[in-house]
Amino acid sequence: MGTLYKMGFTPESLLDLSGRVYIVTGGNAGLGFETAKALSLKNAKVYIGARSAPKAETAISTIQSCLPANSTASLHHLPLDHMDLSTVAAGVQAFLTQETVLHGLILNAGIMCTPYELSANGHEAHWQTNYLAHFLLTELLMPILQATALRDDVPIGSVRIVELTSAAYMWASGAGIAFEAIDLPHGKPFDRYVQSKLANILHVRELQARIGPKGDTPQRGEIWIAAIHPGLNDTGLAASYGASSLFGRTIIKLGFAAKPEKGAYGAILAAASNAFPRSWSGCYIVPPEKKSTLYRQANDHNLQEKLWAWTEDELKRLGFLR
Template identity: 30%
Template sequence: MGARLSYPEVDLKGKVAVVTGGNTGIGYETAKALARMGAHVVIACRSQERAQQAIERIKLELSEAGEVNVEFVQLDLSSLQSARDFTDNFIAKGLPLHLLILNAGIAAVELGRTVDGHEKHFQINYLSHLLITLNLMSVIKSSGPDARIVNVSSYAATFGKFDPSNMDGSQRYSRMGFYGNSKLFQIMSMYFLQRRIAGCGVTISSLHPGAVDTEISRNFQDSTFWKTVTNVVKSVGVLRSPEKGAATTINAAVNPEFKDMEALYFENCKVTQPVRSARDEATQERLWEYSFNLIREYVDTGRLASVGIELPSIPDTENNHEATGSTGEQNLTTTED
């Protein structure tokens, strides 16, 4: 028998939620569920057209529930400037933020760089989401109590590792390995950020949604191997629907049982332990310093200081060349449209 996937229906009237990649797959089902419970939902993705289609679909599917409040704000996770612009645009609305659902991502794509010169999985799945979290942290903290940040990670974190000498894949690269890296970093960021805001009424969690049949599989349709694996998995019926795949995300976001419970990791709507490598505090701290120094110029340091997060020191660039990354723009295929 499959895992029992469930979450409580709670009253979210007056609450505001941001869902990255909320136009499709798990993100769409998450956005719809939060809207059904009464939240004002912001769908953050690249394509306004696809977002508007998702919003109209949500309104149609929830027509019997009455008026729902869902809007679009543009976000391209392959650009740090876009991530900064997104947070500025959200803050300019003057809204609180009770739920930040970091859902969008890509999986097992070919080696390539973002416009900022970073390996695609690293920036789209992890680094831009970290930037968004930092720039919105003061809003989230002021919106509590019981404001929550939820990272949609993956079991693929098991295959990941933090290797500062090969973050861009220039020495060696595997599609699933670097996808796993980005998902590992999402879990590690839960720990290093939660330590820095402990006891402030904001909780951060991570989760594995299960094997879900979503559009993310389009990211590796160029690979005969991965396309075959996907087709075989689909044929034996082990993939969850996006609706069931979203259950763990929604449970982490709304279940009153988890109020004030910090740095929880979920699978099948239950609290469990993530991979051991994600729980090593020394490595978490190295990742924090490494990551922050890549996004420092895009961080609103004044807002960050207001929530008591101490900034890492600026590295010696002569001795930290591995953190600079290469530059160059390439076309991207992502599920955060």
């Protein structure tokens, strides 16, 4: 476990990813952009999940301008607006008409400390953008992920789901998830961010229980999963946190925020590196790319099952899952 820490992971160490297909939500900016870029530099086919076509196209041309002349990478926009779940369903349909394999799903898009707002589906913006839309995307893509992991020509452990969370999950109050008022209308923006980031971890823990590696012997069909805290990085998200809090503003001004290309290392390692050990599946990874302990509600097995059941019921009620 300490080996990677000592060696120091860098995306340059990734093997060639020709023939592999990835989706990165929020791939047009910040950590998602850096993740999409690193995968493309190794010849992957990358779908950038983004709500804005112009932003996706700018990100794609910026990455393309960094690729060597002999690159076989390709980049595509996957239209997804997490504030409207019908776009998630439509985005998956569009993807499935294009592709028969999916090697990595990087659940990265996020907002932090934005004002209270309801989505097209009646949920608060943090809850839906950071968690609910990612849960739906994962469920709708699960058949293609599982089919890819079962293929004889795909090495075991190549199919991964990576979910961006935050160490802020530790600030979750009470039971962690307020099932009786899940949109936290009376909470502060930070409380809503924290709850959504705890939900990201609980999602990873339950995915691990359902589809992650079991026992010591690698099995065809298993999917490796990770929850990533990227540290504090100088991105649009950090800026919105800074705008909302004196503490945030101060730590960013003091230069504690890392460059996004570095902040994306954990997600890149977990998504596509052979240096990511099978035993780390289901774990919480923090900079500098090491496994870390989860505390409090993030270890509550009953809570992870309860949240999964709540989410499935809610997405069925909304008509997006059967």
